[in-house]
Amino acid sequence: MDEKIINRDYDLMMKYCQANSEPIDPILAELERVTYLRTLAPQMISGVIQGRFLQMLCQLQGAKKVLEVGTFTGYATICLARGIQEGGMVSTIEVNKELEYISKSFFEKAGLSDRITQIWGDAKEVIPNLEGPFDLIFLDGAKADYALLFDTIIGKIRPGGLLAVDNVLWSGKVAFGATDKGTKMIDKFNQLVNKDERVESLILPFRDGLMLARKK
Numbered sequence: 228m229d230e231k232i233i234n235r236d237y238d239l240m241m242k243y244c245q246a247n248s249e250p251i252d253p254i255l256a257e258l259e260r261v262t263y264l265r266t267l268a269p270q271m272i273s274g275v276i277q278g279r280f281l282q283m284l285c286q287l288q289g290a291k292k293v294l295e296v297g298t299f300t301g302y303a304t305i306c307l308a309r310g311i312q313e314g315g316m317v318s319t320i321e322v323n324k325e326l327e328y329i330s331k332s333f334f335e336k337a338g339l340s341d342r343i344t345q346i347w348g349d350a351k352e353v354i355p356n357l358e359g360p361f362d363l364i365f366l367d368g369a370k371a372d373y374a375l376l377f378d379t380i381i382g383k384i385r386p387g388g389l390l391a392v393d394n395v396l397w398s399g400k401v402a403f404g405a406t407d408k409g410t411k412m413i414d415k416f417n418q419l420v421n422k423d424e425r426v427e428s429l430i431l432p433f434r435d436g437l438m439l440a441r442k443k
């Protein structure tokens with residue numbers, strides 16, 4: 228089938244989903260606009276549907292303690308923080324401090340500064356020193372680190388807690404059998420999680436593929 232037709236249909240379906248879901252929040256809409264104006268890779272942002280989904284996962288989990296790896300401009304952080312229980316905390320790790328002027332100002336604007344802790348540094352060095360257990364971890368940092376971090380991260384999630392991982396379809400390339408380094412790396416990670424008996428895993432095919440792994 229023509230790839231353009233698939234993409235156009237997919238975009239149309241996403242628009243329909245957005246139009247028939249909770250209305251778009253003005254602060255998140257502004258953050259998305261600012262991200263597109265001021266950053267070099269704005270497509271990294273979670274966006275409306277995934278953001279809403281992450282918020283709902285926190286609500287369904289009754290999450291109080293959440294970790295995000297890869298803050299970027301703070302879009303998903305805001306969604307996660309809105310979904311947690313009263314008195315809860317979202318810790319979010321980012322290596323690029325140049326993004327702070329955007330994320331911090333939007334956390335303030337959203338009135339969420341008291342439920343977000345920003346941690347600056349390399350996730351590989353930060354995570355081993357974090358105190359768990361977390362109800363939910365959203366892994367969305369460097370893709371090359373996914374497999375390296377998996378074991379440490381699973382050790383930090385409570386039984387029944389969730390790991391959500393972004394970009395596991397790698398623009399669909401894992402399914403099309405592409406053989407470049409990036410695709411092989413993501414494919415290897417997906418297989419690693421699927422074979423791990425500590426979790427039940429599920430890949431959802433929306434956006435760039437979101438994996439959910441529930442710790443048993």
Ligand SMILES: C[S@@+](CC[C@H](N)C(=O)[O-])C[C@H]1O[C@@H](n2cnc3c(N)ncnc32)[C@H](O)[C@@H]1O
Binds near residue numbers: 300303321323349351
């Ligand atoms: C895909 S973006 C995150 C998007 C964000 N979670 C959202 O939903 O809008 C990935 C982010 O991870 C950060 N990053 C990359 N390597 C990292 C590392 N080793 N430790 C912490 N953050 C890292 C990047 O600087 C980038 O901002």
